[in-house]
Amino acid sequence: MKHARTHAYPATCQFCHSPIHMSVPTEQDILIVSTEIEHIHRIQADVETDLAILVDKADEVQQELHLEKQQHRQNMHSLKSDIQPTAQHMQQDIEQIAHAEQLHAEYAELIALHARFNKALDDAGQATQNDEKYKPRECFQSDFWYSMNNTIRSILQQCHFQGADTADFSRSSFDVEIAGYSKADEQGKGYCAFLNSVVMLAFHDYLNEQSKHTPGWLLIDTPLHGFDEGIRPLEDSSMKVGLFSYLAKQAVSQQIIIIENTNHMAGIPLDDNINIVEFSKDKHNGRYGYLDGIYDVSDES
Template sequence: MERTMTELAGLQETEKDVDDQKKEVQEDLRKLKEQRNALESRIKKELRPQESQQINILNSYKSYLRIETEMSLIDSYAEDFGNDLDDLENEQKNDTTTEYHPKEYFSDDFVPTMSEYAQTILKECHYSDLLEATFNFTKFDIMVNGEDKGTSHGKGYRSYLNTVMILMIRKYLANYAKFDPHTFIIDTPLHGFDDGVDEGMPESMRAGLYRYFMNYQDEGQLIIIENLDHIPNLDYEGSGATVTTFEKVDEPSKRYGFLNDVK
């Protein structure tokens, strides 16, 4: 019993020591929590705004460097552009021949070649009363039987010969041009028949012109715009041509004009 009482007293003393240590640890923990809360509060109130501010400063600096680089590049371009303008102005001051004469750049065989094209195209188109077709370099236009296109014929013949002139240029570009546009548009090649002018033109001439269109598609794309009442009755689609008809009808299967959905 005495031994047990002695051990019990020892245990109580030990328990008291443990409680005291526990209280000390709890006090230390409380102080640490206070310190942690204080640190978190400082981070939230002081350091976080400073971090955001530093990030903004860094981004602004990066933007500044980028803008400075771009400005430097623009200044370089501006300087080069200014130098080019100065050089051009100096060249113009020193150059006494500023006029441009394009006819001087044509080769010696241009006129005979164009004259040959005029003769062969009109012959293939069954041009009536054809004796000789030539190219007048001074007027830069076609001549038929020694006359220009406005001398002895009306508006229909002039339109016809204007179309032939375009075909001559197209053929020359296809054969000799360094930069060929490949696309030509002719608006109403039979213009003049709409209002009854030159109605005496043979049907063989009209059909011959359109047959020529179909037979020489390899010389570049040719877009013809013409009234349906005046085009010859030929098999256009059979020759590989695309035929598009414009109708003033508001239907999905019909086309109103050049631009879709525009009336």
């Protein structure tokens, strides 16, 4: 803005009211200032033109950025809908391959373990073949034969068996002998069953005395099978009575089960501590047999 010469310049500052000391501008000063102002106006116009160009460019960039964001979202959607399932499937395949490798390694360990076991069994078999034959009779304690001899003789004496003092327990036959003869050579079938029961009682007595694991019970099947004493002797000399009297004494401290036909029991007194169970072989009368609830096939219907 040009200065109107008709009006004097103010002598004080309109803002702080301080005195202003300046000379009156000349025509040349005014011309310079006017020229500078016009130059500034031209620069301002150029700046405004450049600014408009920049604004348009910014709009273009903003639009391109918007398009790029849309494309990015589309790409991410493609990753999730197309690529991600494939990646998950590949991950599952990798895990399955790893599991298969682990199974393969475990299988290899099992094969190696199997081979070691087979080798150990082969070595054990070879070692067994080289060992001497197992002889269980040599494993008994030194007092076994002496104890069996004494016990068998004692039982036979209590059973009124003639020749009880000549009875011995043979090391070779592992059975009782009477006067040096086997029971089968010198005695009948009934006496063999009788003597078998005596041997079993003696062996059972030894186990009760010496074994760490005492049986505590004994079952004898038909000790009088085929046994015949001829003319019925007196009760105090009967071997049948003596045998069952001995069994009754033994049953005081342990359980002894005797399975015998009732017709063989005639004339044998039984103590009060003996429990008698008769097998009727009748499903509707008494106890059918030794195993409760077990019947012959012919009686099943």
